[in-house]
Amino acid sequence: MYPERLNFGAFLAPFHPLGEDPTLQFERDLELIELLDRLNYHEFWVGEHHSAGWNSIGIPELFLAAAADRTRQIKLASGVITLPYHHPFMVASRAIHLHHLTRGRFILGVGAGSIPVDAHMLGIEWSEMRQRFEESLEAVVELLTSEERVNAKTSWFTLQDAKLQFAPYRSEKVEIAAASVGSGNSMRLAGRHGISVVSFGVSRPGHKPPNLKEQWQIHEDAAAEHGQAIDRANWRITLPIFVGETRKEAIDAVRAGYQRWAYEYWGDLRGLDVSIPGVAPENAIEAAVEAGSAIVGSVEDCVAGIEQLREETGGFGTLLVYAQDWADLERTKRSYDLLARYVAPHFTGSAHRPAESAQWYKDNREQFPQLTLPGHGARPGVA
Template identity: 60%
Template structure:
């Protein structure tokens, strides 16, 4: 068997701007509770400040709330946009959550993905990646060292800085950086020894990125820095929806998919979403064919994950994008079907039951003979009395 995969969900989140934000927020927390009950490994919560759809502003607060409602699922920021925050405060909040969750916290970080966010903060987009690298160096030191650090940049100053509380876990807090299309984040991960969360579901109409090449960027940077990177620490996000049949799955998400494509990507961000030669109404099937999303039956979902494994040469975890493409009861059913019938094919949970079933089947004649002998013996003893 190949290395078992971890599974989780990635809550950007994206909610229709016609829905009351309070209710969508509480539903997000209910979803994380459900994921915990269904034995998912992780839940990642995003940070965004404009655009209306991605309406979680402070993922740390959501994580603190759901930490009290869950038992074992790991909780991650997905991601904290480092250029918007003083790195000392990011590290402080990370340690606080690490203790509140008893070691279940993952610090997911990135440069930020919505251009209107840094605009409001007066940050040039060309500054976001350099700021991310500067902040990461400080955060790694603060989380991992007892020594003070002094650092002055054009956007933050630290003087004799040291966290007064160490992380809860002896091994420290896991840090993972998000990666989209450029090699920058993968190289940062390799150079600094970080985990990676890659976006495997690009915006509609865009071909799936060469994720295998992306991973090689991390390996090359790690080698140059005298480090190694582990595919077990590589997570890939993917939009997945599962129903009993492929036809049912397509019918369930078609309207929500269309609303996401045209209401979010096209209307809000004015980005091209069409595929040449594909009329509106058939874009769902086209994006499935491109490998951008996985929609269908249990077998379709299994096949989609296997293709992704083959195309990447392997990764450590998959995060299901938590889209509102169907009503809550159907989305709940999709997560349940995935947890019960898809994930176990990749975690090793089915190995022992199948071995046992095969063994009993192969040796059934032996057990049947003994069973019949026992019955005959019992009947004989009953007749003798």
């Protein structure tokens, strides 16, 4: 059964094309969080990357601390902290501080890393990343959930009688969420520890999207094996979504930006094959939508696309817009506005009561006196 309510948020990796002044780019990203806060989005996630140019935010905790002062209700999440790069005590300590600075709105998103150059610059072999993630995750979970002092020794960190000197804000739990790109390892580890998960529904251009239903099954099986209780309401899925007045207007708005993201970033910079047999680059966005790697279209198209995603996965708790610079700034803002005002209410239920009220009046209006406006006669049959 689907979770009762589907929440909406955004996931900023980020992916920004080269050429923009970074100071102004950071400011624009903060302004986006402010906009989504005003539009009642539930969450905003910010990633950690240190190379490749397009991935411009290296310390999401600092970014989220700045965002906390500009926002009122939106939850703020690291999307994600790459655990192999940090001592787990420092990860947990920063999480506690952000939990207080945000008045309990912080979510600690963690992952194993996605850009080999980052690991190379730190002298970490890529083959070590998975083991480091597993070791660090266990320590971070224990530090944030246990009242006992923690002791652990691995090849790269030591914890000696370690205990955080502050409890979470109002003694609430800091939510921890592990990110999964497709291997299933993070889903297994999250199930073992009973923590939340965020799955990437977006695929590299020219490739099939990951099997999200299968990912959840891995998570569910691991949780059952280790006696952990999990809930689909704590499962996030991130996917590119763009809403326009019409399907054509939406597709045309993102066409050039999608090509730049697919062929300049993934193709030219990352050196990966992004070709689609029989599909010209200028039509790659239509192919991505057809494959389910993005939802782009009118309000009705996007409602249908989200419904299909829920059916295919069996249900989840939050849909995160995978934030991209595929369209110009004003059209991007308009898309978030349309999503919040007209798409989200189909899944949050926020527009159901007014619609029910209007329908009830329409169905029962014969029993009420009708107001006669100046210059208008009374309705036939009414005195």
